[in-house]
Each structure stands twice: as C-alpha cells, then as structure tokens.
Amino acid sequence: MTFSILYVAIILVFMLVALIRECLRPGLILFTAVVLLLVAGIINPEEALKGFSNKGMITVALLYLVSEGVRKSGILERIVFRMLPKKNATVTSAGLRFYPIVTFISAFFNNTPVVVIFAPMIKNWARKMKLPPTKFLIPLSYATVIGGICTLIGTTTNLVLHGMLLQEARNEAVAVEEGGTEGILLRYGIDGMSMFELSKVGVFIALAGLIYLIFFSKYFLPNERRSDEEAAEQDLAPGMSRHEVLLGNRFPGLGKTLHEFDFYRHYGAHVRAISRGGKIVEGDFMNMRLTHEDTLIIDADDSFMKAWGESRVFWMINRVGEYEPPMGQKKRWLALLLLVLMIIGATVGELEPVKQLLAQSEFVQTYMPALKLDMFFFVCITVVIMAWTRMFSPRKYTKYLSWDVLITIACAFAISTAMIKSGFADYVAGYIISLTELARHSEFGIYIILASLFLITNIFTELITNNAAAALAFPLALSVADKLGANPMPFVVCICFAASSAFSTPIGYQTNLIVQGVGGYKFSDFIKVGLPMNLIVFVLSVLLIPLFYHLT
Numbered sequence: 001m002t003f004s005i006l007y008v009a010i011i012l013v014f015m016l017v018a019l020i021r022e023c024l025r026p027g028l029i030l031f032t033a034v035v036l037l038l039v040a041g042i043i044n045p046e047e048a049l050k051g052f053s054n055k056g057m058i059t060v061a062l063l064y065l066v067s068e069g070v071r072k073s074g075i076l077e078r079i080v081f082r083m084l085p086k087k088n089a090t091v092t093s094a095g096l097r098f099y100p101i102v103t104f105i106s107a108f109f110n111n112t113p114v115v116v117i118f119a120p121m122i123k124n125w126a127r128k129m130k131l132p133p134t135k136f137l138i139p140l141s142y143a144t145v146i147g148g149i150c151t152l153i154g155t156t157t158n159l160v161l162h163g164m165l166l167q168e169a170r171n172e173a174v175a176v177e178e179g180g181t182e183g184i185l186l187r188y189g190i191d192g193m194s195m196f197e198l199s200k201v202g203v204f205i206a207l208a209g210l211i212y213l214i215f216f217s218k219y220f221l222p223n224e225r226r227s228d229e230e231a232a233e234q235d236l237a238p239g240m241s242r243h244e245v246l247l248g249n250r251f252p253g254l255g256k257t258l259h260e261f262d263f264y265r266h267y268g269a270h271v272r273a274i275s276r277g278g279k280i281v282e283g284d285f286m287n288m289r290l291t292h293e294d295t296l297i298i299d300a301d302d303s304f305m306k307a308w309g310e311s312r313v314f315w316m317i318n319r320v321g322e323y324e325p326p327m328g329q330k331k332r333w334l335a336l337l338l339l340v341l342m343i344i345g346a347t348v349g350e351l352e353p354v355k356q357l358l359a360q361s362e363f364v365q366t367y368m369p370a371l372k373l374d375m376f377f378f379v380c381i382t383v384v385i386m387a388w389t390r391m392f393s394p395r396k397y398t399k400y401l402s403w404d405v406l407i408t409i410a411c412a413f414a415i416s417t418a419m420i421k422s423g424f425a426d427y428v429a430g431y432i433i434s435l436t437e438l439a440r441h442s443e444f445g446i447y448i449i450l451a452s453l454f455l456i457t458n459i460f461t462e463l464i465t466n467n468a469a470a471a472l473a474f475p476l477a478l479s480v481a482d483k484l485g486a487n488p489m490p491f492v493v494c495i496c497f498a499a500s501s502a503f504s505t506p507i508g509y510q511t512n513l514i515v516q517g518v519g520g521y522k523f524s525d526f527i528k529v530g531l532p533m534n535l536i537v538f539v540l541s542v543l544l545i546p547l548f549y550h551l552t
Contacts, residue, residue, distance in 0.1 A: 151202075
C-alpha cells in the first residue's frame with residue numbers, strides 16, 4: 001500500500017466519522033477533506049475546484065429554482081388534493097389513490113419540495129378522515145424516493161453521478177489527445193446518462209415499492225396517537241394559531257438553547273414545545289441545544305406565515321387549514337407547461353436521430369456549433385423564463401438554493417478524483433472482485449459484484465448523505481469495470497439505486513427527517529418499515545440490472 005492510498009484512506013475515515021457524528025455541516029466536512037487532499041498534493045487546485053463548474057452540479061442548482069417556481073404555482077397541491085378520498089377512506093384505498101401520483105410527480109421534481117408540500121396536507125386530511133397520519137407520512141417520503149430513482153432529474157444523486165460520468169469522459173478524452181490510452185468510458189461510448197436511462201430498472205423497483213407501501217407498510221407503521229398532536233390541541237390565545245416548524249440548515253439558533261436564542265425576538269412567536277425523535281421533550285426544553293432534526297411547536301399570529309412561510313430558515317411550516325396559492329391561474333398553467341416542455345425537450349434532445357440531425361445541419365454547424373439540446377440547456381431556459389415572469393422572486397432567488405448540498409456535491413467530485421488518482425479505488429476494487437472468481441468465469445459473478453457495490457453504497461448512504469455516498473462509490477464502480485474489462489454502466493446504475501435507497505434511518509435522506517418531525521416517528525419506526533424497502537430495491541437492482549445493461 002502506497003503513501004497516497006494510505007493518506008486517502010485516512011482522510012475518508014475522518015470524513016465518514018465527522019459526517020456520522022455531525023461535527024459540522026456536510027458541505028464543510030467534505031470541503032475540509034478536499035483541502036487536506038490538496039495540501040498533500042493528491043489533487044491539484046484545478047481538480048479541487050472542477051466540481052464547482054461541473055454541469056451536473058449547476059443543473060442541480062437550477063432545478064432548485066424550477067422546483068420553487070412550480071411549488072409556488074400550487075398546481076401540485078391541486079392535483080393531489082383531488083386524488084385524496086373525501087369520505088369513507090381507508091389506509092389502503094387512500095394509498096392506492098395518491099401514492100402512485102406522488103411517485104410520478106417526484107420522478108420529475110425534486111424530492112424535498114414534494115414532501116414539504118404534501119406532508120402537512122396529508123396530515124391534515126388524515127385527521128379529518130379520522131385516520132392516523134402516522135400511516136401515511138413515512139410512505140410519502142418513500143414514494144418520492146422510488147419515483148426519483150426513475151429519471152435523471154428525479155434526485156440530485158442521479159445528476160451528481162451523471163456529472164461525474166461527464167467529467168471522467170472529458171478527462172479520458174484529454175488523456176487520449178495527449179497520447180494516452182483510451183479509457184473505459186470512451187471504449188464503451190458512455191457520455192453521461194439520458195433522461196430515462198434509469199427507467200429500465202427503476203420502473204420495476206417503483207412498482208414493487210408501491211405495492212409494498214400500499215398493501216403492506218401499514219402493518220409496520222405505528223398507530224398510536226402522538227404527543228405532538230396532543231400539544232396542537234391545547235387552547236390558544238385570541239388571534240393566535242399553532243404551527244409546527246421544522247428547523248432548516250439556515251436557522252441561526254442551531255447549537256443554542258432557547259434561553260440563549262430569543263425565538264420571540266427573532267420571529268415574534270412563542271415556543272410551546274420541542275419534538276425530537278418522534279416525542280415531545282419533557283421537562284426543561286428551554287435548556288436543550290437545538291438541532292436541525294428538531295420540530296418546534298409554536299404559537300404565532302398571521303404575520304408569522306407571511307414573513308417566514310417561504311423562508312429556508314424553516315424546512316416546513318405546518319398550519320391547520322387550507323392554503324390558497326398566491327399565483328394566478330395563467331402563471332400556474334405556464335409553470336406546468338414549462339416543466340413539461342423542459343422534460344420533453346431534454347428527452348428528445350438526447351435521442352440519437354436528433355443529435356445526428358444537429359451534426360448534419362449546415363446552419364447549426366456554421367452559426368451554433370456548440371449547441372447541445374441536453375437537460376442543462378432546457379433547465380437554463382426554464383429558469384430564465386420563470387425569473388422574468390416572476391414565478392419566483394428574482395431578488396431573493398439565492399435563498400431557494402440549498403448551498404450546503406451544492407458545496408457537498410462540488411467537493412464530492414474532487415474527492416472522487418483523489419480516490420482514482422491515488423490508486424485507492426483500484427485497491428478497494430481488487431478486494432471486491434476477489435470476493436468471487438466467478439466474476440471472471442461465470443455469469444453469476446456479476447450478481448455478487450453488484451450486490452457488494454450496492455451494500456457498500458447503501459451502508460454509506462444510511463450513515464452519511466446520499467451525495468457523499470455516491471461520490472465514494474463512483475470511483476469504485478469505474479475501477480471494478482476497468483479491472484473486469486466490462487461496461488461500467490451496470491455498476492454506475494447500481495450505485496444510483498443504492499445511494500438513493502435510504503429507507504432504514506431518518507438521517508439518510510432529508511425527506512425522512514421532514515416526515516419524522518411532522519409525524520412524530522421514532523427511529524425504530526424507520527427501521528421496521530424501511531428494511532423491507534431496502535431489501536426490495538436491493539434484490540430487484542441486483543437481479544434486473546444485468547438483464548438491461550450488458551457487460552460487453
């Protein structure tokens with residue numbers, strides 16, 4: 001083992017421990033790792049900064065703005081509200097009506113806004129129907145996840161891996177121009193992923209997941225009445241209403257107690273209770289240090305929602321009552337039309353006949369030689385139109401971006417490069433391949449390799465962030481494919497599914513944290529209902545990927 005491999009291994013262990021213990025926000029932890037790799041000369045400054053200009057990372061940032069424009073239109077609430085039963089509802093019949101539509105929506109829409117929009121709506125609806133909200137909220141989160149794995153834009157993880165494929169393909173092309181050998185991606189003609197590349201297997205996973213969520217998950221979900229709901233029924237002062245607010249990453253009081261951070265002075269609201277880990281905190285909650293997993297039960301007047309309803313200080317503000325979207329009807333339909341055109345344009349633009357048409361067009365080659373009709377092209381146009389039509393506030397557009405996620409993604413590219421350059425990825429890939437010699441001599445070996453990659457990635461994503469897990473696993477996938485002399489796409493697709501399948505813990509995925517706060521779930525609730533979901537995705541991924549993605 002060389003010094004470079006050992007150094008990278010130490011940095012990765014440090015990063016994993018820091019992420020698990022939440023010493024800092026994930027973006028800062030990964031940035032620290034990048035700096036340490038830069039100091040040791042494992043990567044150069046250009047490689048350290050390359051992720052900040054990566055097309056995949058910029059696409060993620062722009063999709064946050066598209067999501068905000070569609071969210072403010074209120075069109076999604078109207079669709080789901082019409083799908084919810086108005087009477088004689090059961091847990092199964094309700095799930096049969098709205099889980100599929102939520103899954104479909106999340107295939108083309110960022111998962112977090114979907115859950116932020118629908119969680120309070122479904123909770124209030126369940127109370128009116130005399131059904132326990134706890135039977136619906138975890139499945140809501142899971143339905144968005146299995147929808148997100150079906151398309152390129154369904155989750156940031158897919159876009160991150162798409163960006164990594166693009167970057168590595170460019171690196172291989174540069175190496176060939178400088179007289180080097182052809183890389184594994186160029187050899188198989190891989191240049192990123194198309195819009196529906198993952199749908200080949202993802203649709204089967206989504207269907208199996210929906211069957212489980214609709215017909216079986218209710219037996220693993222809690223049925224008792226939670227204490228946060230009891231807190232919401234206490235008497236209110238005249239002119240006041242009760243809200244549940246989930247603290248966001250930008251909340252300035254994180255790490256402080258309510259004695260140290262005057263919530264009323266900042267937000268004009270009184271904190272009545274704190275819900276953590278699914279339970280109302282008993283005793284002196286004023287001396288508890290606040291974390292981003294806490295939900296505050298507050299009393300506030302109408303001005304609170306107007307001032308902070310769209311702020312990223314809070315992930316979500318839940319108030320009993322209907323919410324009327326402020327956007328006019330024309331803008332609502334324009335938002336939906338833009339979203340549809342963006343998806344269709346990106347899909348059609350990636351088709352081979354369209355690419356050939358552009359390449360053979362004399363006009364295009366003369367006047368627009370750099371034109372490429374991909375997702376980045378169409379999302380840029382959509383954002384500009386939404387900004388100029390005021391679908392989101394153009395003066396406050398930066399607040400809609402999740403900067404920590406973007407920094408995490410950008411740093412992930414540098415860490416992935418370090419794993420490849422140092423030889424660490426090849427070193428670990430050798431151990432994965434050595435698990436079975438069948439990989440070289442039999443068709444069954446591929447299943448063991450895929451299972452190993454899936455489990456490694458999935459364990460990472462349950463303990464740390466999904467994007468960081470994808471960054472750690474991507475170079476392993478390329479190295480395994482290179483050592484086998486095989487098509488790398490099956491291994492990259494496996495990582496896409498594994499990195500998004502964070503079902504067994506609330507910390508593995510942001511949407512799980514949101515529904516934990518809204519539904520008052522315990523950590524054990526996610527284990528009970530999430531492990532079968534992990535097993536479903538694991539088995540179907542390992543069995544189906546070789547059928548749709550050939551090794552040669």
